[in-house]
Amino acid sequence: MRIARSVAFILPLLVLGACSGGNKDAAALAGLDADHFKHADEDYFRAMDNGLPLTREEVQGRNMWLVWTGGNDRFWDYMNKPTLGGFDLLKIVAPDPNGPNRRDHRWHQLGIVNEPCFDAPRQPDKFGLWRDVRRSGPDCPADPFANAQKYPGVVQGALGKVQPAGSYYGEPTGILGLRLFPNPAFDEKARAAWNAERYYRDPNYYNRKDLVRPYRVGMSCGFCHVGPSPIHPPADPEHPSFAELNSTVGAQYMWVDRIFFPDPNPRNFMYQLVMTYRPGAMDTSLVSTDNINNPRTMNAIYSLGARLGIAKRFAHEKLKGGSADNTQFNQFTNDPALTQFFHAPDDVWTPHVLKDGSDSVGALGALNRVYLNIGLFSEDWLTHFNPVVGGKPITPITIATARRNSVFWRATEAGTPNMARFFLKAAQPDRLRAAPGGGAYLAKDAALVGSGRTVFAETCARCHSSKQPQAPAGIDLSAAITKDYKAGFLAWWRWTQTADFKAKMRAIVERPDFLDGNYLSNEARIPQTLLRTNQCSPLATNALRGNIWDNFSSESYKTLGSIGQSSYQDPFTGQTLAYPMPGGGRGFTRPPSLIALWSTAPFLLNNSVGPFNGDPSVAGRMAAFDAAIAQMLRPERRDRDPLQPGIRGRIDRTTQTSYIFVPESWVPQLPGMPKADRDLLAKLTDAQGNIALGPIPKGMPVNLLASLQPLAESDDPRVIVQHYHAVLETLVTLKRLLLTLPRNADDKTLLAHFAPMRGDLMKLSKCRDFVVNRGHYFGTAQFNDATGLTADERAFVQTPEPVLSDAQKTALVAYLKTL
Numbered sequence: 044m045r046i047a048r049s050v051a052f053i054l055p056l057l058v059l060g061a062c063s064g065g066n067k068d069a070a071a072l073a074g075l076d077a078d079h080f081k082h083a084d085e086d087y088f089r090a091m092d093n094g095l096p097l098t099r100e101e102v103q104g105r106n107m108w109l110v111w112t113g114g115n116d117r118f119w120d121y122m123n124k125p126t127l128g129g130f131d132l133l134k135i136v137a138p139d140p141n142g143p144n145r146r147d148h149r150w151h152q153l154g155i156v157n158e159p160c161f162d163a164p165r166q167p168d169k170f171g172l173w174r175d176v177r178r179s180g181p182d183c184p185a186d187p188f189a190n191a192q193k194y195p196g197v198v199q200g201a202l203g204k205v206q207p208a209g210s211y212y213g214e215p216t217g218i219l220g221l222r223l224f225p226n227p228a229f230d231e232k233a234r235a236a237w238n239a240e241r242y243y244r245d246p247n248y249y250n251r252k253d254l255v256r257p258y259r260v261g262m263s264c265g266f267c268h269v270g271p272s273p274i275h276p277p278a279d280p281e282h283p284s285f286a287e288l289n290s291t292v293g294a295q296y297m298w299v300d301r302i303f304f305p306d307p308n309p310r311n312f313m314y315q316l317v318m319t320y321r322p323g324a325m326d327t328s329l330v331s332t333d334n335i336n337n338p339r340t341m342n343a344i345y346s347l348g349a350r351l352g353i354a355k356r357f358a359h360e361k362l363k364g365g366s367a368d369n370t371q372f373n374q375f376t377n378d379p380a381l382t383q384f385f386h387a388p389d390d391v392w393t394p395h396v397l398k399d400g401s402d403s404v405g406a407l408g409a410l411n412r413v414y415l416n417i418g419l420f421s422e423d424w425l426t427h428f429n430p431v432v433g434g435k436p437i438t439p440i441t442i443a444t445a446r447r448n449s450v451f452w453r454a455t456e457a458g459t460p461n462m463a464r465f466f467l468k469a470a471q472p473d474r475l476r477a478a479p480g481g482g483a484y485l486a487k488d489a490a491l492v493g494s495g496r497t498v499f500a501e502t503c504a505r506c507h508s509s510k511q512p513q514a515p516a517g518i519d520l521s522a523a524i525t526k527d528y529k530a531g532f533l534a535w536w537r538w539t540q541t542a543d544f545k546a547k548m549r550a551i552v553e554r555p556d557f558l559d560g561n562y563l564s565n566e567a568r569i570p571q572t573l574l575r576t577n578q579c580s581p582l583a584t585n586a587l588r589g590n591i592w593d594n595f596s597s598e599s600y601k602t603l604g605s606i607g608q609s610s611y612q613d614p615f616t617g618q619t620l621a622y623p624m625p626g627g628g629r630g631f632t633r634p635p636s637l638i639a640l641w642s643t644a645p646f647l648l649n650n651s652v653g654p655f656n657g658d659p660s661v662a663g664r665m666a667a668f669d670a671a672i673a674q675m676l677r678p679e680r681r682d683r684d685p686l687q688p689g690i691r692g693r694i695d696r697t698t699q700t701s702y703i704f705v706p707e708s709w710v711p712q713l714p715g716m717p718k719a720d721r722d723l724l725a726k727l728t729d730a731q732g733n734i735a736l737g738p739i740p741k742g743m744p745v746n747l748l749a750s751l752q753p754l755a756e757s758d759d760p761r762v763i764v765q766h767y768h769a770v771l772e773t774l775v776t777l778k779r780l781l782l783t784l785p786r787n788a789d790d791k792t793l794l795a796h797f798a799p800m801r802g803d804l805m806k807l808s809k810c811r812d813f814v815v816n817r818g819h820y821f822g823t824a825q826f827n828d829a830t831g832l833t834a835d836e837r838a839f840v841q842t843p844e845p846v847l848s849d850a851q852k853t854a855l856v857a858y859l860k861t862l
Contacts, residue, residue, distance in 0.1 A: 068114055068422050069227075070450035073197050080211060080454035082107050082461065083194065085187040090285035092469045093275065104465030107458045108290060109219065109269070110188045110212050112261030113451040114197070116224040118418025120259040122330070122430070124252060129313050131249070132260035134305045136216040136223060137172035139243045140164075144305055146175055146217065150281045154296035154322055154657065156269050159183075159285050161217035170257040171239025175217025188212035188222075200227025205234060206257070213261055219288070220266025224259045233257075262417050267294045267325075267341045271659035273473040273642035274481075280659055291344035291470045295323035295643060295650075296657055299338075312701040312739055316749050319695040319815075321650040322657065327397075327416060331424075331591045332433045333584040335810045336749035338649050339398050345473075345638040347394075347466040349562040351384060351406065353509035354392045357567040359521040360403045362389040365594035368442035369408035375460040391597070395633045398648050400568045401586030403597040410459045411452075412595045415440060420449040427591055434753050437585075439593035472558075473639040475860055478661045484641075488857035495858030498851050500552035502822050502844075505539040506569065506634040509562040512547035514538060520567050524599045529606055532570060533838060540842050563638050563862060568631035570606040571624065572835045576818030578609055578622065579746075579810040580648055581630050584756070588627065596628060606630035607835030611812035614744045615801055617689025619831035622811055641860050644671035651693065651816035652681055672859065676852045678825050681816050686742055692814035695745045700790060702737035738784075740793035744813045747801075752809040773803045822847040822855075 070079070083106040084099050097105065122130045135153070138144040143152050146163035150156070160183035161175040168174050177183065188194065189210045196208035206225035213222030229237075233255035241248035248254070270292040277283035300317040301307065308314050316336065320326065324338040362369070367389060372381035384392045384405065391405045402409040415424055423444060429435040445452040475481040505511070518538055523531025538544055551557060571581040586596035605626035610619050624630040632648065644667035645653035653671020656663055674680045684690035739748065755766035780797055788796065805811055820826035827843040829836075847855065 066423065066448055068420050068449040068451050069117070069197050069199050070114065070454075071448060073199060075197065075450050077450055077453035077457055079195075080451070081194070082454075082458045083110070083188055083212065087184075087187055088285060088290070091288050092290050093272070093471070094286065095469050095471075097465065097468060100461045101465045101468050103458065104461035104463065105290060105469070106188070107462050108263065108465065109265040110222060110263055111455070111458065112213065112222055112263050113414050113419035113455050114211075114261075115414075115418030115421065116213070116222075116259035116261035118421035118425070119262055120226065120256065121421065121425070129303045129311070129317070131305065132221065132262070133172070133256055133258055134243075135302060136218055136221055136260055137168075137174045137258075138305065140173045142243075142305065144301070145173075147281060149218070150296075151657070152298070153301050154298045155266070155294065155302070156219045156271070156288060157281060157283065158215055158217050158219045159283060159288075161215070167239065170237065171242075172257070174223075177215070177217075186215045189214045196224070201230040201233075202227045205230055216260070218266075219269045220263045222261045222263065224261055226255060226257055226259045228255045229257045230255075264413055264417070265290060267297070268292070268344065270294055270296065273639055273659075273661075273664060274478040276478070276660050276664075289473075291466065292473070292639075292642075293323070293341040293343040295341065295343075296659060297325075297341070298322050299325040308704075309699050310701050310704075312697070312703045312737070312748070315697045315701050315739075315745055318698070319745050319749075321645070322655045323645075324650045328583060328585050330430045331416070331428050331437070331585055332431055333590075333809070334433050334750060334752050334754075335579050335582060335584070336746045337579045337583060337810070339580055340648060340650050342396065343636075343639065343643065344466055344470045345636055346560070346562045347406070347463070347470050349509055349560045350394045350564075350566065350636075351381075351392075352560070353562055353564070353566045354384065354394050356509075356511070357520050357565055358393050358395060358403070359524060360391050360393055360597035360599040361524075362391055362404060363598035365439065365441050365443065366404045366408075366597055368446070368594060369404040370411065370456050370459070371405050371407060372460065372463070381463075389598075393597075395566055395568070397586075398580050398632055398635075399583050399586075399629070400631050400633045401583065401592065401596050401600055401628060403600045404595055406463060407456075407459050408595055410462060411456060412592065414452075414455050415445070419455060420445050420452050423448065436754060437589075437591050439589060440591060442594045472862075473642060474862075475639075475641045475661075478642075480661050484661075484665055485860060488853070488860070491854040491857035492861060494851070495854035495856070496552055497549060498822075498847065498855040499858050500549040501545045502847065502855070503637075504548050504552055505544070506565055506567070507563050507637045508548075508552070508557075509560075509565060510551050510557065511565060512544060512551065524568075524603075528568065528603055529570065532568070536573065536839060537842065540844070558862065562636055564634045564636040566633055568603075569634060571630055571632060572606050572609050572833070573839045574632055574818050575610075575820065575836065576632065576647065577649070577815055578611060578624070578812035579750070581624070581632055582810050583629070584809075586628060600628045603628050603630070608833040609812075610831055610833050610836060612690055612814060613805070614684075614687065614690065614694050614747070614813045617687050620811075621833045637859065637862050640672075640862050641665060641668045644668045646671045646675050647816060647819065649815055668860070669856075672856050675819065676822060676847070676855070678817075678820055678823060684814075690814060692817040694813045695815060697739060697741055697743045697745060699741045700737070700793065701739045701741075703739075704736075738793060740797060741790040742794055743797075746810065746813050747804050747808065750808050750810045751804065752807050769803070769807060773800070773807060776800055776803060822852070 082103040084103050086102045088105060119132050160178050162178060164173045164176050191210045194210040194212050196211045198208045202208040202225055209225055213224045216223045269290055271277050272287055272289040275287050277287035299320040303317045304314045320338040324340045326338045371385040373385050393403055393405045396402050396409045402412060424440050427440050428437045476485060518535050520535055584590055586592040588601045603626055606624050608621040608623050610621055612619055642664045645655055652674045656667050682693040684694045755763040757763060785792060824846050827840050829840055
């Protein structure tokens with residue numbers, strides 16, 4: 044359908060209705076306190092995590108990780124709206140019995156972990172929904188967390204009338220990390236209007252903004268972090284046992300795009316957007332949008348004790364303002380092993396969990412923030428931004444407000460110390476030698492491991508080891524955090540290129556205990572101008588001063604200076620251009636740990652290097668590792684852009700002509716809306732009840748639209764006026780091009796027709812770097828090639844890096860398999 048008005052006509056209307064509201068959460072309104080929410084101590088998951096015995100406190104920590112949702116079922120029920128009808132977790136846990144996501148195909152189709160003791164349903168439940176059925180028997184004891192007598196849920200709305208309130212842990216769904224709750228809004232009127240058959244089949248029904256589902260689905264942290272054990276892999280991934288699962292390896296097989304869209308539709312631009320999320324990766328800032336499409340891998344959690352230790356060397360941060368309100372280990376224990384990481388009132392030594400190093404307020408603060416990000420206290424969180432669509436200035440959610448008005452937040456704070464204790468005990472490395480058949484893969488190249496160890500020491504260990512030589516006087520990355528970090532880091536980098544550093548690093552790596560207690564990362568902030576990886580992750584803005592995660596980033600982060608200019612390629616011409624990276628925290632990436640590297644391919648921060656095979660067996664993981672590590676060490680083998688030969692890597696482009704589909708029922712009928720506009724909306728609505736905004740040509744870089752900056756990010760009135768003038772000019776141009784769109788235009792004609800907008804859209808982009816699989820060229824000739832590099836990038840190659848021979852690369856791979 045050709046449309047006569049631009050996207051600007053519809054989306055502001057959606058934005059007006061996008062905010063939630065409310066000052067207190069449901070538990071506070073019900074008069075409960077944090078003591079009501081006792082953290083479960085049943086050792087139900089004892090067979091997981093290699094069967095490691097846990098203390099009662101550690102069991103409580105694991106249970107919190109796997110089943111505590113903190114009232115976020117309210118948030119996930121709401122999320123269908125800002126995703127324009129795409130996201131509905133109830134259709135994941137109760138899928139269409141004739142669709143692709145039913146129980147016995149769920150792992151293959153979605154890559155999410157089926158819970159042991161559940162089978163496919165043979166009939167619908169009382170509301171006509173096809174939910175997994177729990178087996179009975181001695182091997183499948185009752186789920187203890189659904190015990191409403193021990194863990195009574197919050198009575199609100201229709202609960203206690205139409206349905207019982209149940210447990211505050213909800214009921215198991217058959218998917219680990221997702222819990223089912225009765226919907227407090229499902230009253231008698233909603234029940235009378237409920238039609239399960241239409242819910243599965245009729246978009247005019249299931250896209251109604253006033254539709255009330257009988258259940259809400261809550262999400263625990265485990266949903267994105269539980270996976271098949273690398274060293275005890277499941278014989279059948281569709282039907283794993285608890286002994287074959289691990290709580291902390293990360294959901295590296297999850298197809299987030301298919302979860303967002305149970306009914307894939309490539310004509311929907313929102314689907315084209317989430318298709319850029321490779322398996323195991325997602326944009327965690329999608330909801331609290333920073334207007335940058337930025338999918339990143341879901342972290343494995345390994346060796347927390349060693350990670351805390353390296354923080355003492357490279358991660359000293361200063362707290363100020365709201366960031367000083369974060370809880371620290373010192374508030375819960377006198378154990379010096381944990382209290383050493385905080386000195387009152389404002390000094391903290393902290394691991395950087397997020398890839399851009401922004402969560403910098405201590406380990407407990409990082410864990411607590413995750414719960415907000417997955418929907419805890421959505422009564423307040425959603426009022427600070429317009430979810431997904433953006434278009435509203437973002438304000439910080441404050442810890443003080445959460446502590447005052449959210450009982451679920453206070454209960455979460457009380458439980459996170461035990462969660463940290465669980466990680467300290469259970470998040471142990473998964474070595475290939477411990478996996479079935481792993482010895483054969485190691486024996487194949489055993490003779491090369493020694494020389495590979497030397498290559499690792501001289502090339503990789505400076506960033507990928509938490510055991511490092513003592514730096515000379517005057518070189519201190521931890522101290523540099525409060526000074527000129529850019530200059531301090533450059534001095535450190537040049538020292539790592541010296542014979543002195545390499546000799547000392549070789550001696551450390553040669554020690555028999557080198558891997559013991561080694562996190563295999565230095566946790567430092569690495570400038571993107573050195574890595575030359577995609578700019579989008581280091582440009583994330585959620586943790587900047589005054590943004591949504593202001594209280595969860597340190598003052599040291601907020602005062603970081605610019606790393607300088609970074610190069611990128613124009614997606615249409617291939618021309619190399621320079622972008623001045625802004626300061627205030629942006630521009631950095633923390634090195635990932637190489638623990639269990641053999642089991643985690645594909646590689647890079649977005650899983651863009653190497654093929655994905657979806658096979659969690661040892662053979663499957665090793666096949667993925669071999670292919671991905673070959674591309675890491677030989678960048679010329681990485682995927683290339685099919686439309687622009689001059690691009691040195693892959694750009695995610697739309698796979699066919701697409702549209703932004705907006706359910707007509709979601710567009711507010713504003714008072715005083717002219718009849719002509721109401722008639723226009725009716726004309727734009729298709730048979731499925733959607734308004735189609737477009738067309739967006741096939742081959743368009745997805746991020747050209749997905750990373751547009753609608754808001755000025757400056758306090759300077761002149762900059763604000765200039766930005767909004769540019770936005771309006773771009774919308775006027777878009778409207779003119781839509782009005783003059785040729786009839787029945789093919790994709791080539793569409794691309795040519797919209798070509799005049801390329802420059803304006805690129806200027807409005809918050810991240811202009813669309814090549815997703817570039818960078819990390821260490822040990823290759825491409826690292827030393829200064830062609831097109833900025834002066835800030837060339838500073839790192841003034842002393843060229845040694846180029847590894849094929850024999851050295853082969854030896855290095857042999858060593859990396861042992862990590």
